[in-house]
Amino acid sequence: MAATDVELVRGALNGSEHAYRDIVLRYQRPVFGLIARVVRNSGRAEELAQDTFVKAFRALHTYDMTRKFSAWLLTIAHHVAIDEVRKGALPTVSLDDLTGPDAPPIEIVDRKSATPAMLAERAELAAALKAAIGNLRPEYREIVNLRYEQELEYDEIADITGLPLGTVKSSLFRARKELAVEMEAMGWK
Amino acid sequence: MKRPPEDDLDARLNELFRSVEQPEPSPGFALRTINAVRVAPLPPGRQPLRHPWVAPLGWAALIGAAAAVAALIVSQPLAAKAFASALGFTLRATAQLVDFIHAGLAVSELFTTVGNAVARAAATREGAMALIMTATVAGTSLLALQRLLFSEKEVPQWQELS
Numbered sequence: 001m002a003a004t005d006v007e008l009v010r011g012a013l014n015g016s017e018h019a020y021r022d023i024v025l026r027y028q029r030p031v032f033g034l035i036a037r038v039v040r041n042s043g044r045a046e047e048l049a050q051d052t053f054v055k056a057f058r059a060l061h062t063y064d065m066t067r068k069f070s071a072w073l074l075t076i077a078h079h080v081a082i083d084e085v086r087k088g089a090l091p092t093v094s095l096d097d098l099t100g101p102d103a104p105p106i107e108i109v110d111r112k113s114a115t116p117a118m119l120a121e122r123a124e125l126a127a128a129l130k131a132a133i134g135n136l137r138p139e140y141r142e143i144v145n146l147r148y149e150q151e152l153e154y155d156e157i158a159d160i161t162g163l164p165l166g167t168v169k170s171s172l173f174r175a176r177k178e179l180a181v182e183m184e185a186m187g188w189k
Numbered sequence: 190m191k192r193p194p195e196d197d198l199d200a201r202l203n204e205l206f207r208s209v210e211q212p213e214p215s216p217g218f219a220l221r222t223i224n225a226v227r228v229a230p231l232p233p234g235r236q237p238l239r240h241p242w243v244a245p246l247g248w249a250a251l252i253g254a255a256a257a258v259a260a261l262i263v264s265q266p267l268a269a270k271a272f273a274s275a276l277g278f279t280l281r282a283t284a285q286l287v288d289f290i291h292a293g294l295a296v297s298e299l300f301t302t303v304g305n306a307v308a309r310a311a312a313t314r315e316g317a318m319a320l321i322m323t324a325t326v327a328g329t330s331l332l333a334l335q336r337l338l339f340s341e342k343e344v345p346q347w348q349e350l351s
Contacts (some may be wrong), residue, residue, distance in 0.1 A: 015236035017223060024219045029211060036212040046214050050222045057226045061235060126209035148206040176198050183205070 003182055007070035013060055024053055030150050037145040038081040038138050048084060052077045074160045076152070078142065085138045121183065132182035137166045140175035 003011070003022065010020025031052050036045035056076050063072050133141050146157045154172070158165045227238050258344040 015239045016241075017227070017238040018241045020226060020238055021219055021223050024222050027336070028222075029213050031318045032214040038311070038313055042212070044216075045212075048217060049214060050225050053222045054226050054229045057238075058229060058231060083260070091299065105331070122209060125205075125255070129205065129209055149211050150201055151203075171197065174194070176202060177331075179200055 006065050008179070009060060009063060009065065011067060012057065020057060023069075025075055027091040028053075030070065031073060032143060034077050034145050034147050035081045035084075036075060037133060037141045037149070039084050040134050040141075044084070048080050052080045066134070068156070070154055071151075071152075071159050074146070075162075077096050078162075081138075081142065130184065132179050132186065135182055136175055136178055140178065143168065143171050144175050144179065175183060 001160070003019070005023070005026075008019045008023050014022060028049065032045055032049040035048045036042060036063070039045050039048065052073070057074055058074070063069065068138045133144055136144065142161065143157060146152045146160060152160070154165055156170050156173075157163075161168065223238070231237060311320055
């Protein structure tokens, strides 16, 4: 049976590298995904995700074990991503670059069982979605990631971002509208 | 009851996001991250990360050292006893060898002395006369004995029966 987050945290606090590696393996995708959606640069997102895990380890003794660990970790990732946005160092990517022939490769779910046609369709959809998210404001991109990719509830999103619940709801409402418009413009029905 | 358009859009976006892959870091990200965490400075009182085999290796070394000390303590009287036995055996064997050699020398000395005395006695005139007389008496006795045992007139008992 897999260890719980709290067990892994206790192990890491006792110096177990194995325990902290399990934490990294368990949360690398959500952390990287959140940051990558905000900064829109894979290489930089990876550096920042690594920075997030280093900061989390350094602050691990401050983690309240009655709280959800993922929320605590994603809060750190959120601050790391927002700091990067505030530096104004984010590159801008045009929609044409993301959907054109030179677009970066997209990771596809279940590659083995999917047919080439399905893979192509999913790749196209993933590229379109990535482009549509990329056109949102950074704050909306983060909320969209937390809501639809991390599948978190509104109160958890409010907890992570530090925004009031009402602000989260209204931001998500606007983000959804913008996303729908973008996606429909690319043929999504 | 019809769902509000907002909820419908939320559900459709959920479905859309589930159908595509989330971004993920490149292979080896976890290992690189752990390496970075290992060298990161920590607040006072915090334990740094240990490599997974450090603790078992430490325990193995400790147990090995304890076993070596225990073996030394247990085997020391046995080793001392064995050494003492070997030493005693060697000393006894040496003493017996010395005794044997000594006894051999004594017997040899006895024969030598007797031989020398006989040789000295034979070298004198009286001694030579005595030796000649002894040899003559011995030869005569042997001849008499032969005549007595193998006389032609005497028939063996087994021939008489046949």
